[in-house]
Amino acid sequence: MSDNRVPVLEVRNITKRFPGVVANQDISLTLHAGAILALLGENGAGKSTLMNIIYGLYHPTEGEILLNGKPAVMHSPKDAIALGIGMVHQHFQLVPVMTVAENIMLGSEVVKANGLLNVAQVAKDVSELSSRYQLNVDPYAMVEDLPVGMRQRVEIVKTLYRKANILILDEPTAVLTPQEIEGLFEVMNLLRKQGKSIIFISHKLKEVLRVADRIAVLRGGKVVGEADPQTSTQGSLAAMMVGREVILTVEKELAQPKAVVLEVHDISAKNDLGAAALNNISFDVRAGEIVGVAGVQGNGQTELVEVITGLRKANQGHITISGQDMTNASPRHITQTGLSCHIPEDRHTHGMIGSYSVADNLILNTYNQAPFARGISINRPAILENAKKLIERFDVRTPSAETYGANLSGGNQQKMVVAREFSRPINLLIAAQPTRGIDVGSIEFIHNQIVAKRDDGVAVLLVSSELDEIMALSDRIMVMYKGEIIGNVLRENATREGLGLLMAGVHAEPVPA
Amino acid sequence: MKQRYSARQKTVFKILGAVALLGLVILVNRIPALKEITALRLLFGVSALNFTLRATIPLALGAMSGILCERTGIINIGIEGMMLAGAYAAFVAKVATNGWPLYASLAVGVLAALLVGGLMGLLHGTFSIRYRMDQIISGTVLIILASGLTAYLFDRNAIAEGKFSAIRIPLLADIPVIGDILFKNPPITYLALLLVVVLHITLFHTRWGLRTRACGEHPRAADTVGINVNRYRYFNTMLGGMVAGLAGGFLVLEAVGQFQEGMTAGRGFISLAAMIFGNWNPFGALAAAALFGYTQALQNELLLAGFTNIPRQFIAMLPYIVTIVAVSGFVGRVRPPAAEGKVYETEGHA
Numbered sequence: 095m096s097d098n099r100v101p102v103l104e105v106r107n108i109t110k111r112f113p114g115v116v117a118n119q120d121i122s123l124t125l126h127a128g129a130i131l132a133l134l135g136e137n138g139a140g141k142s143t144l145m146n147i148i149y150g151l152y153h154p155t156e157g158e159i160l161l162n163g164k165p166a167v168m169h170s171p172k173d174a175i176a177l178g179i180g181m182v183h184q185h186f187q188l189v190p191v192m193t194v195a196e197n198i199m200l201g202s203e204v205v206k207a208n209g210l211l212n213v214a215q216v217a218k219d220v221s222e223l224s225s226r227y228q229l230n231v232d233p234y235a236m237v238e239d240l241p242v243g244m245r246q247r248v249e250i251v252k253t254l255y256r257k258a259n260i261l262i263l264d265e266p267t268a269v270l271t272p273q274e275i276e277g278l279f280e281v282m283n284l285l286r287k288q289g290k291s292i293i294f295i296s297h298k299l300k301e302v303l304r305v306a307d308r309i310a311v312l313r314g315g316k317v318v319g320e321a322d323p324q325t326s327t328q329g330s331l332a333a334m335m336v337g338r339e340v341i342l343t344v345e346k347e348l349a350q351p352k353a354v355v356l357e358v359h360d361i362s363a364k365n366d367l368g369a370a371a372l373n374n375i376s377f378d379v380r381a382g383e384i385v386g387v388a389g390v391q392g393n394g395q396t397e398l399v400e401v402i403t404g405l406r407k408a409n410q411g412h413i414t415i416s417g418q419d420m421t422n423a424s425p426r427h428i429t430q431t432g433l434s435c436h437i438p439e440d441r442h443t444h445g446m447i448g449s450y451s452v453a454d455n456l457i458l459n460t461y462n463q464a465p466f467a468r469g470i471s472i473n474r475p476a477i478l479e480n481a482k483k484l485i486e487r488f489d490v491r492t493p494s495a496e497t498y499g500a501n502l503s504g505g506n507q508q509k510m511v512v513a514r515e516f517s518r519p520i521n522l523l524i525a526a527q528p529t530r531g532i533d534v535g536s537i538e539f540i541h542n543q544i545v546a547k548r549d550d551g552v553a554v555l556l557v558s559s560e561l562d563e564i565m566a567l568s569d570r571i572m573v574m575y576k577g578e579i580i581g582n583v584l585r586e587n588a589t590r591e592g593l594g595l596l597m598a599g600v601h602a603e604p605v606p607a
Numbered sequence: 608m609k610q611r612y613s614a615r616q617k618t619v620f621k622i623l624g625a626v627a628l629l630g631l632v633i634l635v636n637r638i639p640a641l642k643e644i645t646a647l648r649l650l651f652g653v654s655a656l657n658f659t660l661r662a663t664i665p666l667a668l669g670a671m672s673g674i675l676c677e678r679t680g681i682i683n684i685g686i687e688g689m690m691l692a693g694a695y696a697a698f699v700a701k702v703a704t705n706g707w708p709l710y711a712s713l714a715v716g717v718l719a720a721l722l723v724g725g726l727m728g729l730l731h732g733t734f735s736i737r738y739r740m741d742q743i744i745s746g747t748v749l750i751i752l753a754s755g756l757t758a759y760l761f762d763r764n765a766i767a768e769g770k771f772s773a774i775r776i777p778l779l780a781d782i783p784v785i786g787d788i789l790f791k792n793p794p795i796t797y798l799a800l801l802l803v804v805v806l807h808i809t810l811f812h813t814r815w816g817l818r819t820r821a822c823g824e825h826p827r828a829a830d831t832v833g834i835n836v837n838r839y840r841y842f843n844t845m846l847g848g849m850v851a852g853l854a855g856g857f858l859v860l861e862a863v864g865q866f867q868e869g870m871t872a873g874r875g876f877i878s879l880a881a882m883i884f885g886n887w888n889p890f891g892a893l894a895a896a897a898l899f900g901y902t903q904a905l906q907n908e909l910l911l912a913g914f915t916n917i918p919r920q921f922i923a924m925l926p927y928i929v930t931i932v933a934v935s936g937f938v939g940r941v942r943p944p945a946a947e948g949k950v951y952e953t954e955g956h957a
Contacts, residue, residue, distance in 0.1 A: 171833045188828060189821050196817060200818065210808075211813060
């Protein structure tokens, strides 16, 4: 691929300042026709900001954008679309109560002579695009009835309908099963062969190495370097992303599971909409082992964790922790008597209180015990002392113990939650999506902490939609699909393909666990 | 995929139901034997139905106003205030032009109602969008503003001379029973019914309607395809205000003929109930408004017929009770625009 062609897209010296923070600093990148450029970086590195600038949602403070060598100013997405730039956002921008055709034509409607919308014409155009790019979508389906993988296809067709030549895909694989990810890569290759150029934003090293022609790494708002996928490794990329050596595999010894700590027997429960979320779930977790629950989000994992931690009523079945019946017990009882701890999947809503200080967050479930409470009054010095110790032990990067939780970065918020939960004696650890949305360095730290707890004899239940995390940490893996457990394999017998099939609901041969 | 009756099937059911009701009405009014039964006459007689239509029109217009605002994402509970302001403006304009030929004077009244309603709508939009005020508070403010200003400025000695009279539509007015009810009405009534049809078509089959609904369901999605969400919200809120003003104009120029303090009597709120009960659809809201209008007609018929078993006051409560029961029974089965009431901000714009 020669580099003296005019690049189809070039950004030069782009800087974007928000009050108090520089999101992009002097960024220069080029994208050539028919190429896939991967933009790699942590959450908060500035990738989405840069893409929003290219797409016209933000205006750059300094710098310029050139399309095919000519300067282009984007006042709004309308301009970007007119110039052939299309974007598929991480969180889909589809109206759930409208049909696929209505969503695709929104903003670029086709109108009949009498002024009414020409839905039939749009449906025809969509079918034509569907077959050309192998992206089958039903124009008359309601978006809210579509599964996630199909919605993403609708988003891609939406950009192609507007004749996009440059497609920006923002973290497209976050919500897909392994098989759907393969499907997406095939689509990307097909698009590339037809001359489209793609910017692929991700923080997943494996995928970036697989599919990109070139990789640009962002850190702290700057481009810290470009890499050639042919010669890079996950390790070298991670080091660029974080700025230091990162150990990506978790060193752990073989598990030595002992007595059963958590026993879940025949549990059924409903979700918030009243539909069945869990269907006769039974399993157990022993001391000193990590049981991983894999599965695409939305198959009952959230409800399972809520039932076990006392946040949701089970309408059938029972749960025992260390021999004591904890079915439908209160969270406090489960925490204090059951000696269990919970790293919630949504740290903002369930893990911490953003408007409380770090010190207060660290005593959220022990505030009513000595030494933090004396009768009815609170012992502030003890709380601060405790905070100091935990902040150091768990490497929580914060300006002070009084900083508001909301002001910490995602990784440090999670480390704070881990610090709180691990600072008391526990027998059972329930970790739900423990490393979602946090930086590689913090991931490394938290994974090591979880394994250390396992080695201390704690029973660990790990729920994650990141298959790599499950495979790195678990001793035994279960897969959840539509509220049921449809697989229970030892780690050494598990394969990515096998798990991926289970995650998609394809029942495999039962493997002796 | 969920099991559901297709939209087409549901529409067929509704049309069949309406036709059946119509058939019943015609039967009751044509067959002498049935006409004698007081209960049937009270429930289905031409007099009751005429009253129903008169009561329905302001409610339907108010509901259309609500739909225009809420479908774009702006909660509007100030319809009551916009209606009252429109009524007062119509009255003042009519009185000022009392010397003019009747239709010119009435037209000026209508224009004034539209203008003032539109201004109130624009005010609500400004409070909600530019100043990010809580939209329910903004609506309440407008109601208090209208109530206070109109009561303060109202000159009780002023008398408006004349109001809209019925216009027969040839041929259609000769249809038995239906013709008497539907096709011998004054102009704003026709306009209101036409507006329901027009709003339904434009909301679901035009470019403006698609974009409006996107602004109310998922404004970010609309923004990312280049739609100016707040511009749509300003425009539609102003339109909604105009329609609510028209409802007030109807009360003064077509129904009563004069202005009275607080003459809207809660119609703005019942309109909201009609909008919700009608699931934010123009035809649905019209049907709901007709139901509430019917209860007002029933109330009237019962009083006229000398029904003294139940105290007068309880009969007067009938429309409001039906409203409460209807809305509370249907909460959870209707679905408001997903993004209504939330301020839409485009982040990071310079």
